[in-house]
Amino acid sequence: MTSTEPGMAARARYALILAGGSGTRLWPLSRTLLPKQLLALGGEETLLQTTARRVSRAFSPARTLVVTNEEHVFEVRAQLRGLLPEVAGSVLAEPLGKNTLPAILLGLDRIVADDPQAIVGVFPADHRIDDAAAWAVAMDRAAELAAQGWFVTFGIPPQAPETGYGYIHRGEVLGQGSYAVLGFTEKPDRETAEKLLASGRYYWNSGMFVFRADMFLEAVAAHVPALYDWWQARGERPLAEGYGGIPDVSVDYGVVEKLDRIAMVEAGFDWDDLGSWEALYRLGSRDASGCVIQGDVLALDCSGSLFFSQGSTLAAAGVKDMIVIQTRDATLVCPVTEAQRVKDVVGALKSQGSKLVEAHVTVRRPWGSYTVLDEGPGYKIKRIEVLPGARLSLQMHHHRAEHWVVVSGTALVQVGEKEILLTDNQSVDIPKGSQHRLSNPGKVPVEIIEIQSGPYLEEDDIVRFDDVYGRTAKTGAKSQ
Structure with a gap:
């Protein structure tokens, strides 16, 4: 130098x-x-x-x-x-x-x-x-x-x-x-x-x-x-x-x-890279039993443990020196001393091709978010929220058709060359292969239920033609 x-x-x-x-x-x-x-x-x-x-x-x-x-x-x-x-x-x-x-x-x-x-x-x-x-x-x-x-x-x-x-x-x-x-x-x-x-x-x-x-x-x-x-x-x-x-x-x-x-x-300051659940337990606020609790948790006669629940009730009894993490679609249980092994769990899930490594049931997008409510062979049901003034890309799908039902707000829907306004409890069908777009022209969020049907329902079955977020160059992207 x-x-x-x-x-x-x-x-x-x-x-x-x-x-x-x-x-x-x-x-x-x-x-x-x-x-x-x-x-x-x-x-x-x-x-x-x-x-x-x-x-x-x-x-x-x-x-x-x-x-x-x-x-x-x-x-x-x-x-x-x-x-x-x-x-x-x-x-x-x-x-x-x-x-x-x-x-x-x-x-x-x-x-x-x-x-x-x-x-x-x-x-x-x-x-x-x-x-x-x-x-x-x-x-x-x-x-x-x-x-x-x-x-x-x-x-x-x-x-x-x-x-x-x-x-x-x-x-x-x-x-x-x-x-x-x-x-x-x-x-x-x-x-x-x-x-x-x-x-x-x-x-x-x-x-x-x-x-x-x-x-x-x-x-x-x-x-x-x-x-x-x-x-x-x-x-x-x-x-x-x-x-x-x-x-x-x-x-x-x-x-x-x-x-x-x-x-x-x-360093003259406290530092932690929050690299494991053990770190969150060590730095968290403990109750009289030495437990760190976040979310909707019922802990009876438990000690020295970290309990975290997101989206549902977690109940535990007689648990000692454990980490228990619950989200809407997955649960992790391991001793506090084995917290570093979570990376092994993730590696095993990846090798199995599990989607649990990629995303939660709720996925944030630049226009709002979507939540997968249920899915099975040939169908998937989502709740979609579009922020005021936002809109999804003009897109089409090769393998699936969709049915949209407006739960709240006012949705501007384009299917082919036709545009329609839909309000509460109104619906529209999106045929497979048709160009379509969902927009929110109002001042409050739009919430819709989307029912997908078809032989392939993954997020990479999207072809974009116009997108305010600059994603039209990507075919097979991971988001709507």
């Missing part, structure tokens, strides 16, 4: 929030189409919203970008719109998930166009940090070090021999609670984690970074040239082109662990 020029500390700061990922260890609450960063876990705001609010204490919203994937981009914008409108207008979508390094490069395309030597902070959207003021102080110190040519990470003083986190080896003191980094240890086994904890010289790796943009790009060119070549060619073609062929690599493995000028700022 090159040395810093005088006055670099005054460089503009940019924040890059990474809001991809699927959060599989929090299944069945977290799903591919609604991962943990888009959920409210123990509070009114989602993890994404609390992250954006915290980042705005140290970085201008006008210089804050969010990188997510195409399936989540509309939900991310919707969650940020009322909170930080400037950030909502700077949400970038990956064509598909390619780990953290390509996501960072996607954001840097915007940043270096403004300032090639900008100071950039990278922050996952799914961390819990309670002391935002102390976090902002740490950011100031990190920005100073980055301006001096350091690649900066943040070390969390370890509280236990945790095997789910990576570790940072602390080196010489750089001043003001910061140190040079001697090396990194990937997620260790229990015996190794106990040794690292006992040494007093290792910290949990928080996964947050601050660096100077041009120096970071130099490191990418040196250590991941295939990615750098793709990024450099962005002037000739959009970054989205060729995304499927670029390396799937994390920023830690691809760049950070190969640098020789890395600094660590010791």
